[in-house]
Each structure stands twice: as structure tokens, then as C-alpha cells.
Amino acid sequence: xxxxxxxxxxxxxxxxxxxxxxLPLLDAMIxxxxxxxxxxxxxxxxxxxxxxxxxxxxxxxTPDKVGKDFDLKKLLLPxxxxxxxxxxxxxxxxxxxxxxxxxxxxxxxxxxxAPRVSHEPFGGVTxxxxxxxxxxxxxxxxxxxxxxxxxxxxxxxxxxxGCSYAGTISFRTPTTPLPMENNPRKLFQSLFGVGDNAxxxxxxxxxxxxxxxxxxxxxxxxxxxLGAADRSTLNDxxxxxxxxxxxxxxxxxxxxxxxxxxxxxxxxxxDFDAHLNLxxxxxxxxxxxxxxxxxxxxxxxxxxxxxxxxxxxSDAFHPLSHHQNxxxxxxxxxxxxxxxxxxxAKFVDKLAALPDGDNGSMLDNAMLLYGGNMSNxxxxxxxxLPLSIIGKAGGRIKGGQHxxxxxxxxxxxxxxxxLDRVGVKQDQLGDSTGLISEV
Numbered sequence: 001x002x003x004x005x006x007x008x009x010x011x012x013x014x015x016x017x018x019x020x021x022x023l024p025l026l027d028a029m030i031x032x033x034x035x036x037x038x039x040x041x042x043x044x045x046x047x048x049x050x051x052x053x054x055x056x057x058x059x060x061x062t063p064d065k066v067g068k069d070f071d072l073k074k075l076l077l078p079x080x081x082x083x084x085x086x087x088x089x090x091x092x093x094x095x096x097x098x099x100x101x102x103x104x105x106x107x108x109x110x111x112x113x114a115p116r117v118s119h120e121p122f123g124g125v126t127x128x129x130x131x132x133x134x135x136x137x138x139x140x141x142x143x144x145x146x147x148x149x150x151x152x153x154x155x156x157x158x159x160x161x162g163c164s165y166a167g168t169i170s171f172r173t174p175t176t177p178l179p180m181e182n183n184p185r186k187l188f189q190s191l192f193g194v195g196d197n198a199x200x201x202x203x204x205x206x207x208x209x210x211x212x213x214x215x216x217x218x219x220x221x222x223x224x225x226l227g228a229a230d231r232s233t234l235n236d237x238x239x240x241x242x243x244x245x246x247x248x249x250x251x252x253x254x255x256x257x258x259x260x261x262x263x264x265x266x267x268x269x270x271d272f273d274a275h276l277n278l279x280x281x282x283x284x285x286x287x288x289x290x291x292x293x294x295x296x297x298x299x300x301x302x303x304x305x306x307x308x309x310x311x312x313x314s315d316a317f318h319p320l321s322h323h324q325n326x327x328x329x330x331x332x333x334x335x336x337x338x339x340x341x342x343x344x345a346k347f348v349d350k351l352a353a354l355p356d357g358d359n360g361s362m363l364d365n366a367m368l369l370y371g372g373n374m375s376n377x378x379x380x381x382x383x384x385l386p387l388s389i390i391g392k393a394g395g396r397i398k399g400g401q402h403x404x405x406x407x408x409x410x411x412x413x414x415x416x417x418x419l420d421r422v423g424v425k426q427d428q429l430g431d432s433t434g435l436i437s438e439v
């Protein structure tokens with residue numbers, strides 16, 4: 001490019017750019033927005049979306065009774081002590097997930113929108129990211145996206161839709177799927193900064209701030225030498241830089257002296273059970289340090305071939321989910337599904353044990369959606385979906401009930417209700433028809 005007959009050398013600027021994109025926290029850029037106001041009495045709840053693939057054996061999930069007098073079936077029994085904090089919502093359908101099954105199932109769970117047939121992603125903004133614009137801007141990270149596997153086996157992608165919807169449950173914009181982080185070390189460093197220990201993180205954090213200051217100064221000088229179109233492109237880029245600056249500043253202002261922060265993990269554990277539990281513990285640390293109020297978690301990838309030998313199941317997960325109504329296979333599949341709930345229940349135990357100011361425990365002030373976007377994995381259907389909410393969102397949710405909605409009620413109604421309970425008012429979400437007032 002030539003500006004005023006001078007060749008504009010970009011190597012210096014690109015070196016700064018490379019320094020920027022190598023910083024932590026850049027995988028989930030969220031434009032700055034006005035945050036939801038806090039008061040001493042009411043603070044935004046912690047939101048969590050915990051997704052498991054391949055549906056559930058619904059006979060082991062759905063309680064027999066509706067209302068408050070219900071007993072938990074096997075797949076939710078590990079959460080029995082939290083029945084008063086639990087809201088099970090049954091009979092819901094996601095019509096937007098019908099299509100090439102695994103390839104679009106995760107990415108349509110939280111959006112209510114059908115993806116466009118294209119290898120380039122185009123779906124709907126998910127409710128975690130809608131909420132992040134309202135309750136996620138006062139924390140260093142508006143949201144985090146976590147997983148154990150970044151991709152599944154053959155079948156998780158589709159010729160018409162590509163791979164964008166299978167690998168994440170979170171879309172910042174219709175064309176921006178947010179990558180899920182499966183490496184505990186990278187996740188830790190995105191939360192607490194690059195470096196293996198506190199001293200390294202402090203030193204590198206100061207370097208980062210200095211680099212950003214230099215970039216902004218140099219960019220202002222550069223803008224004076226550009227034409228209108230290039231200035232617009234540069235301004236878009238600088239919005240990203242400013243967001244990084246905001247996060248660096250928030251991180252520097254963050255007082256984590258009340259927490260014991262371990263050294264960074266070495267990498268991905270070879271043991272799946274250790275890996276999954278470590279990822280859950282890192283989400284807990286992020287909540288505890290108020291680094292984020294919104295977390296997304298995929299327990300396994302869609303079309304996962306993960307084995308569960310640690311609970312006595314040597315079958316690969318996805319082939320086992322095609323149980324063909326074989327009682328022995330269904331029994332083994334339920335062991336895997338119950339194991340996921342046990343891991344989630346341990347996470348809930350830890351939330352329940354952590355005080356949250358004068359407003360009870362972190363669990364009291366949380367709203368965690370635990371479930372999936374497929375029903376019978378053998379049939380590949382999306383009704384009735386396994387869905388449960390744990391936590392009372394600071395009194396915004398009644399809890400202690402099993403709600404049976406009208407047959408095939410859009411799951412978007414539940415997602416719209418979750419937004420409503422965190423103070424985000426929307427008339428419509430995807431194919432929603434209204435709020436679920438009983439929640």
C-alpha cells in the first residue's frame with residue numbers, strides 16, 4: 001500500500017500486533033458494553049452452561065411426579081441433596097437442532113436459531129454471550145469456554161454445515177463461534193496470566209501493559225497517514241486492543257489475595273477423569289476470583305470416542321450411545337451419564353461451600369444449566385430434552401420443582417427465561433413463544 005506516495009512498512013506494526021494476539025484472553029473478544037449495575041443487596045448471578053453430548057436415557061432422567069413432591073431418577077440422583085436448588089424442566093424440544101445431527105447439535109443449544117447452510121458459520125448469538133454484554137463487563141473475562149476434547153470423530157462435521165457448530169456451544173455473533181479450551185494450562189494462564197507462578201505472572205503482566213501502551217501510541221501516529229477506509233479498518237482493530245487493555249486493567253486491579261492460586265498446570269492430563277475434574281476446578285477458581293461470572297463447559301465432544309474405564313465402561317462413548325435398545329448397552333451408557341452428573345455434583349458441592357458475601361453461598365447465587373440438546377441418542381431426536389437448572393440465582397428462581405411444560409414447548413422459552421432471570425429483557429429468542437413463569 002502507498003500513502004501520499006510513500007510505501008507504508010507494516011513490519012513494525014505487525015510485530016506489535018503479534019504481541020497483542022499472543023496475550024491471554026483473546027479467544028473470546030467481547031465488545032465493551034454498559035454493565036448491569038450492582039448493589040450491595042443484589043449482584044448478578046453466576047451463570048453456567050454445562051453440556052453433555054449424545055443425549056440421555058430419559059427413563060433414568062425424568063422424575064415420575066410433577067411439582068415439588070418428586071424423586072430423582074438415577075441420572076440426577078448424585079444431586080439429590082440439592083433438590084431444593086433444582087429446577088427440572090421437561091417436555092421441551094429444539095426444532096433448530098434437526099438436521100445433520102451431531103454437526104449442529106451443540107451450537108444450536110443456547111441460540112434458538114437454525115444455522116445457515118454454509119461452510120462459513122452463520123447461526124444465532126447464544127444466551128451466554130447475550131448475558132455477557134450485561135453482566136460480564138465488570139470482570140476481566142466476560143465469559144470462559146471450556147471443554148475436554150476440541151473435536152469428536154468423523155460425523156462431527158458436515159459437508160453442508162462444516163465443523164463450526166459441533167465444537168462449541170457459544171457464539172458471540174452469528175458468524176463468530178467461540179473456541180472451547182481443552183488445555184488446563186492454557187485455561188489457567190488465560191485466567192491468571194502467562195507464567196508458571198505468581199512472580200512470573202506479575203512480571204509478564206507489567207510487560208503486557210507496556211506493550212499495549214506502546215501500541216496505542218504508535219497506532220495513533222499511523223492513523224494520521226491512512227486513508228478513510230484504512231482508518232476504519234484500523235479503528236476496528238483498535239477496539240480489540242482497547243478490550244485487551246480493559247481486561248489487563250481489570251486483572252491488575254483484581255485483588256486475589258484471599259485465594260490460594262496454585263502454579264499453572266503442566267498441560268493436559270493423560271487420565272480423563274483427572275482432566276475433567278481439573279477443568280471444573282478451574283471454572284470454580286474463575287468464579288471464586290470473580291474473573292468471570294459466565295462459564296460454558298462441554299463434558300465431552302460430540303461424536304466422542306472417549307472411554308470410561310475408570311467407571312468400568314471400556315466402550316467408546318459415541319458407539320455406546322447407539323445402544324439399539326439393548327438393555328446391557330443402555331445400562332453401561334447410564335453409568336457414563338451418571339458419572340458426568342457425579343463430576344458436576346462435586347463442582348456444586350464446592351460452590352455450596354463457598355460464601356458469597358452476605359448473600360449466602362455461591363450456589364445460592366448461581367444459575368447453572370446442566371443438560372444436553374439431544375434426547376434419545378439412538379434415535380437422534382431432540383424431544384424431550386434433558387434439562388435441569390441448579391441454583392436459585394439470588395432468589396430469582398424458585399427451585400425445588402419439576403416443571404412439565406406443554407408437549408414440544410420450544411427450548412428457546414427456557415433460554416429466554418434464563419435471560420429474564422439475570423435482568424436481560426428480550427421479547428424473542430429464536431423460535432420462542434414466551435417465558436416459563438413457573439421457573
